[in-house]
Amino acid sequence: MPFMWMAELSSRSGLPVPTIKYYLREGLLHPGEATGATRARYDESHVQRLRLIRALTEVARLRLETVRQVLADLHAADSWHDAVGSAHGRLSPLPDRPPTAAALSRVQELLDRQGWDLAEESPHRLALATALDAMAELGRPVSDRLLDRYAAAMRDVAEAEIGALPDDREAAAEMAVIGTVLLEPALLSVRRIAEENASRAHTR
Amino acid sequence: MPFMWMAELSSRSGLPVPTIKYYLREGLLHPGEATGATRARYDESHVQRLRLIRALTEVARLRLETVRQVLADLHAADSWHDAVGSAHGRLSPLPDRPPTAAALSRVQELLDRQGWDLAEESPHRLALATALDAMAELGRPVSDRLLDRYAAAMRDVAEAEIGALPDDREAAAEMAVIGTVLLEPALLSVRRIAEENASRAHTR
Numbered sequence: 001m002p003f004m005w006m007a008e009l010s011s012r013s014g015l016p017v018p019t020i021k022y023y024l025r026e027g028l029l030h031p032g033e034a035t036g037a038t039r040a041r042y043d044e045s046h047v048q049r050l051r052l053i054r055a056l057t058e059v060a061r062l063r064l065e066t067v068r069q070v071l072a073d074l075h076a077a078d079s080w081h082d083a084v085g086s087a088h089g090r091l092s093p094l095p096d097r098p099p100t101a102a103a104l105s106r107v108q109e110l111l112d113r114q115g116w117d118l119a120e121e122s123p124h125r126l127a128l129a130t131a132l133d134a135m136a137e138l139g140r141p142v143s144d145r146l147l148d149r150y151a152a153a154m155r156d157v158a159e160a161e162i163g164a165l166p167d168d169r170e171a172a173a174e175m176a177v178i179g180t181v182l183l184e185p186a187l188l189s190v191r192r193i194a195e196e197n198a199s200r201a202h203t204r
Numbered sequence: 205m206p207f208m209w210m211a212e213l214s215s216r217s218g219l220p221v222p223t224i225k226y227y228l229r230e231g232l233l234h235p236g237e238a239t240g241a242t243r244a245r246y247d248e249s250h251v252q253r254l255r256l257i258r259a260l261t262e263v264a265r266l267r268l269e270t271v272r273q274v275l276a277d278l279h280a281a282d283s284w285h286d287a288v289g290s291a292h293g294r295l296s297p298l299p300d301r302p303p304t305a306a307a308l309s310r311v312q313e314l315l316d317r318q319g320w321d322l323a324e325e326s327p328h329r330l331a332l333a334t335a336l337d338a339m340a341e342l343g344r345p346v347s348d349r350l351l352d353r354y355a356a357a358m359r360d361v362a363e364a365e366i367g368a369l370p371d372d373r374e375a376a377a378e379m380a381v382i383g384t385v386l387l388e389p390a391l392l393s394v395r396r397i398a399e400e401n402a403s404r405a406h407t408r
Contacts, residue, residue, distance in 0.1 A: 051342050058300070059338045081403040088396045096262070116401045124393040124400075131390035134263045138255050140370070140382060142390070149364035153357040154395040158402035160353035165406075166344070178344060179399070184392055186335035186346070189328040191358040191388065192292045196328075197320045198362035199285040199380075202369075 003033070003041040013050035020050065028053060028068055052174060060181035066090060074173050080165065083173035091180050092123035099129030106132055109144070114151050157187065207237070207245040217254035224254065232257060232272055256378060264385035270294060278377050284369065287377035295384050296327035303333030310336055313348070318355050361391065 010017045023029040029049055032040030049071075056062045056070065070090050077083035107129045111118055118125055135142050161179055165172050214221045227233040233253055236244030253275075260266045260274065274294050281287035311333045315322055322329055339346050365383055369376050 048343065055338050055342055059334070080406060081400075084400055084403045088400065092393075092396065111397070114401075116397055117404070118397055118400070122397075124396045128390055128393040128397075130263070131386050131393070134259050134386050135382065135390075138259055138378075138382060138386075139252065140375075140379065142387075143368060146364050146368050147394070149360060150391055150394045151398065153360045153364075154391070154398040155402070156353060156357045157395060158398040160350050160357075161399070162402055162406055164347060164350050171344075174342075175344065176403075178339065178342060180396070182335050182338050182342075183346075184395065186332055186339075187354055187358070187395070188388055188392075189296075189332040189335070190351070190354045191361060191391070192296065192328045192384070193315070193320055193322055193326075193332075194355065194358040194362040195365070195383070196285075196288055196292065196322070197318075198359070198366055199288045200321070202284060202366055 003043055005039070005041060009042045009046055009050070012047045013054070015050055015054065023050070023053065026064075026068070028064070028071060052177075055178070056181060062091075062181070070177055074170075074177065077173045077176075079169065080172040080176060083176035084179075087176045087180055089123065091177075092127065094123050095127050095130040097130065099126055099133050103129035103132040103136070106144075106147075110147050110151065113144075113148065114155075116151075207247055209243070209245060213246045213250055213254070216251045217258070219254055219258065227254070227257065230268075230272070232268070232275060256382075259382070260385060264389075266295075266385070274381055278374075278381065281377045281380075283373065284376040284380060287380035288383075291380045291384055293327065295381075296331065298327050299331050299334035301334065303330055303337050307333035307336040307340070310348075310351075314351050314355065317348075317352065318359075320355075 004012070006017055006020065010020060013020070020029065024031060029046060032042040032046065034040050053067060053071075056067045057064065062070070070087060073086035073090060074083055077086060104125070107125055110116075110128075132142055161175075161183070165175055208216070210221055210224065214224060217224070224233065228235060233250060236246040236250065238244050257271060257275075260271045261268065266274070274291060277290035277294060278287055281290060308329070311329055314320075314332075336346055365379075365387070369379055
C-alpha cells in the first residue's frame with residue numbers, strides 16, 4: 001500500500017493539518033507509522049477514516065464526542081449486525097416524553113405481525129410509540145394498515161441496502177453508520193419527491 | 205358545535221393560559237368569538253390548532269417562527285398537493301455545500317426513470333445530490349439500483365399515506381405537515397427496526 005506524509009494526507013482528506021493533529025491527539029484517528037522522533041507516514045486507511053469523520057461532522061452535523069463514540073463502537077463490532085445495533089443506539093435520541101402503554105402495545109403488535117425481535121429498551125420502540133401518541137392526540141391515529149405498509153417498504157429498503165454492502169467486515173461496519181447518517185436523509189428526500197408527485201394526481 | 209371558555213381550552217390542549225394568550229397575540233391561533241369586552245369563547249378548531257402547535261414545537265422541535273410560517277402556508281393552500289409542496293419547502297433545510305453537477309445529473313436521471321417531476325430549485329433535489337456526493341467521497345457510491353429501490357419503497361409509502369388521508373380539505377392539508385414532522389420519524393424508526401432484524405440473518 002502506498003504511504004504518504006501529513007501534507008498529502010491533508011490534501012487527500014480536505015482537512016487542515018492542525019485538525020488532523022487534533023484528531024490524532026484525541027484518538028479519533030489511529031496513529032501513522034513512526035519514521036523518526038517527529039515524523040510518521042500514513043496510508044489509505046487514514047484517508048478513509050478522515051473522510052468518514054468529515055461526513056459525520058459536516059454532513060450529519062454530529063458532535064465530536066458522538067463521533068468518537070460511534071467510531072469506538074465500529075472498532076468493537078464483530079459483524080455488520082453488531083455495528084448496526086450500536087450505531088442505531090448512538091444515533092437515536094430517546095424521546096423527551098415517555099410513550100403511553102397503549103402505544104407501546106401497538107408497537108409490540110406490529111413487531112409480532114412482522115415477526116421482528118426488538119429489545120425492550122430499544123430507542124426505536126420508544127420513538128415509534130411516542131410518534132403514535134402524538135398522532136393520536138392530534139385526532140389522526142395511525143392505522144395498523146399504514147404501519148404494516150411502512151414495515152413492508154422498510155423491509156425492501158433493508159434488503160436493498162444489504163445487497164449493496166461491501167465485502168470486508170470493517171467496510172460493512174462503516175456502512176452501518178453511513179446508512180444511518182447519510183442514506184436516511186437521502187431516503188427522506190426521495191420520500192418527499194415521491195409524495196409531491198403522488199399528491200399532484202390527488203385533489204383533496 | 206359546543207363552545208368553551210379559556211380555562212377549558214387550556215385543559216383540553218394541555219397548554220397554560222398565558223401560552224395560549226401569547227399564541228393569540230402572535231396570530232398563531234385564530235381569535236375566539238367575542239362575547240364581551242374581555243371574554244371570548246372557543247371551539248374544537250382551537251383545540252385542534254393548539255394540539256398541532258404543540259406537536260410541531262414539542263415533538264418536532266420546530267422554532268415558533270417556523271411554526272408560524274407553516275401554519276400560514278396551510279391556510280393559503282388550495283389543496284393537499286399545495287400544502288405538501290409548501291410544508292416540504294419550509295421543513296427541508298438547504299444543504300450547506302452545493303452538490304456537484306455529476307450528482308445533480310444522477311438525481312435528474314432518477315427522476316426521468318421514475319417519471320417524476322421536480323422543480324429545479326427544489327431543496328430535495330439539492331439534498332439528495334449532496335448525500336450522493338458525500339457517499340461517493342467516502343468511496344461508497346450509491347448505485348442506480350439502490351436509488352430505484354428507494355423510489356419504489358417511497359412510492360408505496362406515499363400511496364399508503366394518500367389512502368389514509370382525511371376527507372376534508374383543511375384536515376388533509378394539516379396531514380401534509382404532520383406527515384413530514386411526525387410520520388417521517390416514525391418511518392425511520394421502522395427502518396431501523398427492519399434493518400436490525402435483517403442484519404441478524406446476515407453475518408458479514
